Amino acid sequence: MVENELERTIVIIPAHNEGAHIAPIVTQIKANYPYFDVLVIDDGSSDDTRARALDAGASVISNPFSLGYGGALQTGYIYATRNRYNFLVQLDGDGQHDPTCIYDLINPVQSGTADITIGSRFLISQKEGLDWPAYRAPVVRMIGMRLFSAIATFFTGQKVTDPTSGYQAMNRRAFHLLAGDKFPIDYPDADVIIMLHRAGFRIKEVPVRMFPSPDDKSMHSGLKPLYYIFKMFLSIIVTLLRR
Amino acid sequence: MSFRIKIVTFVICIAMLLLVVDLVRRRKLREEYSQLWFATWFGILVLMVWFDLLKWISHFIGAVSNVSTLFLFAFMFLILISLHFSVVISKLTNRLKDLSQQYAILRNELESMKKARTDTVQ
Numbered sequence: 001m002v003e004n005e006l007e008r009t010i011v012i013i014p015a016h017n018e019g020a021h022i023a024p025i026v027t028q029i030k031a032n033y034p035y036f037d038v039l040v041i042d043d044g045s046s047d048d049t050r051a052r053a054l055d056a057g058a059s060v061i062s063n064p065f066s067l068g069y070g071g072a073l074q075t076g077y078i079y080a081t082r083n084r085y086n087f088l089v090q091l092d093g094d095g096q097h098d099p100t101c102i103y104d105l106i107n108p109v110q111s112g113t114a115d116i117t118i119g120s121r122f123l124i125s126q127k128e129g130l131d132w133p134a135y136r137a138p139v140v141r142m143i144g145m146r147l148f149s150a151i152a153t154f155f156t157g158q159k160v161t162d163p164t165s166g167y168q169a170m171n172r173r174a175f176h177l178l179a180g181d182k183f184p185i186d187y188p189d190a191d192v193i194i195m196l197h198r199a200g201f202r203i204k205e206v207p208v209r210m211f212p213s214p215d216d217k218s219m220h221s222g223l224k225p226l227y228y229i230f231k232m233f234l235s236i237i238v239t240l241l242r243r
Numbered sequence: 244m245s246f247r248i249k250i251v252t253f254v255i256c257i258a259m260l261l262l263v264v265d266l267v268r269r270r271k272l273r274e275e276y277s278q279l280w281f282a283t284w285f286g287i288l289v290l291m292v293w294f295d296l297l298k299w300i301s302h303f304i305g306a307v308s309n310v311s312t313l314f315l316f317a318f319m320f321l322i323l324i325s326l327h328f329s330v331v332i333s334k335l336t337n338r339l340k341d342l343s344q345q346y347a348i349l350r351n352e353l354e355s356m357k358k359a360r361t362d363t364v365q
Contacts, residue, residue, distance in 0.1 A: 041347075059351065059355075060351070061347045061348060061350075061351045062347055062350070062351075063343055063344070063347045064343050064346060064347065065343065067340055067343060067344070071340055071343075071344070074344065075344045075347055075348065078344055078345075078348060079348050079351075082348065181337070185340065
């Protein structure tokens with residue numbers, strides 16, 4: 001990768017109370033990809049996420065209160081659009097996504113073979129020469145992932161193995177669209193993939209390494225999984241009904 | 244339907260209509276959100292005054308009593324109002340999100356400018 005005004009790339013990391021994890025992620029990205037700008041979107045954290053991210057050398061945008069994962073992501077899309085970036089990489093601030101895979105993700109987008117790449121934790125067997133263990137998750141979550149994987153595969157006509165992956169890269173056209181009002185704010189997953197496919201974007205899955213979420217505080221507790229399933233089905237149906 | 248319940252309902256409708264007008268007058272309620280309240284109380288008032296219409300509707304929907312028809316309509320209007328509020332709340336939530344995002348980005352830009360200025364001065 002060469003530093004080039006035309007290849008301006010930003011890495012956005014939504015983070016809510018990730019003070020314990022954010023600094024190593026930022027440091028690792030800046031060490032491996034010195035030409036990329038790193039932006040942490042501090043989503044109304046009550047801990048020292050902002051200070052730690054700034055100390056690690058990232059730019060930080062702090063939402064005045066938590067807008068949720070999708071709201072934080074969209075803040076990053078809007079920032080990238082305003083500042084005329086050409087490419088964007090997004091990864092979670094909880095340390096689940098291995099930052100060394102950024103190059104694999106951004107490469108097809110920068111070379112123009114895809115508009116969006118989605119990092120799949122289930123394709124690691126396709127990545128030769130690496131000894132990564134298979135991703136493990138609770139059975140219920142795996143069933144949910146498989147279900148939405150089948151739905152996304154059906155509606156996009158291409159194999160989607162990991163529709164819930166937040167580890168993605170995209171070009172300006174894609175994040176410009178997601179910065180608008182079409183982006184679903186809560187739990188943007190399979191519905192976004194289907195929406196982007198219907199809008200004519202070329203989507204490609206790339207094998208990436210993911211670790212189990214360290215605190216497992218994401219959305220898989222209480223009644224949230226039920227709401228997630230309801231929301232995702234409704235969102236997919238209305239996405240298909242929209243023109 | 245007894246004369247007494249007609250009077251009571253009539254008085255309640257007029258009082259509620261006046262209350263809605265007063266809330267709009269005092270700018271406690273915006274005109275756009277007063278429409279359904281007006282429709283609700285005006286609708287009940289019309290059914291009270293035009294009693295034959297109420298009887299015809301009761302007969303048409305198979306209601307045993309005219310009072311049940313009134314309750315049914317009042318209930319339907321209240322559900323509509325709740326749905327209307329859900330739409331309004333969704334719109335406000337989206338606007339609040341947009342404002343928060345713009346505020347966060349502008350704050351970041353302001354801090355960057357201040358930092359650049361400080362660095363230049365030093």
